[in-house]
Amino acid sequence: MLFQICLYFVGIVIMSLSAAFQSDSGLGIVGGLFLLVGGLFLLATLACVPASICAQIRRLHDVGKPSVYWFINLVPFGGLVLLYFCVLPSVADNEFGECPCK
Numbered sequence: 001m002l003f004q005i006c007l008y009f010v011g012i013v014i015m016s017l018s019a020a021f022q023s024d025s026g027l028g029i030v031g032g033l034f035l036l037v038g039g040l041f042l043l044a045t046l047a048c049v050p051a052s053i054c055a056q057i058r059r060l061h062d063v064g065k066p067s068v069y070w071f072i073n074l075v076p077f078g079g080l081v082l083l084y085f086c087v088l089p090s091v092a093d094n095e096f097g098e099c100p101c102k
Contacts, residue, residue, distance in 0.1 A: 008045060014038035056086065064091040 015038045057067045065085055072078035 011038050011041040011045065014041060056082065059086045062090045063088045064095075 014034050017034045053070065057070050060067060060069050060082075063085055069082065069085060072082050
């Protein structure tokens with residue numbers, strides 16, 4: 001998740017630089033280069049999303065919560081609730097399998 005936030009930040013900076021180097025007749029070479037690199041960062045971020053979701057669901061299972069709790073992310077400030085669940089210590093064996101901390 002932190003990696004995605006860093007990629008978003010870098011992407012925003014690159015897109016801002018592409019807008020700064022835009023000329024009257026178009027993007028220009030430097031602006032186009034920044035736009036291309038920003039697009040690559042966007043693709044890298046999108047490629048990390050499924051793995052991030054899987055890791056969060058796996059962690060929810062470790063603390064004994066169902067995977068449906070992941071949808072709390074879609075509610076404003078729901079990520080803070082999910083963060084609380086993810087920092088809880090792992091419970092003993094549960095319906096999702098044995099405790100990974102053994």
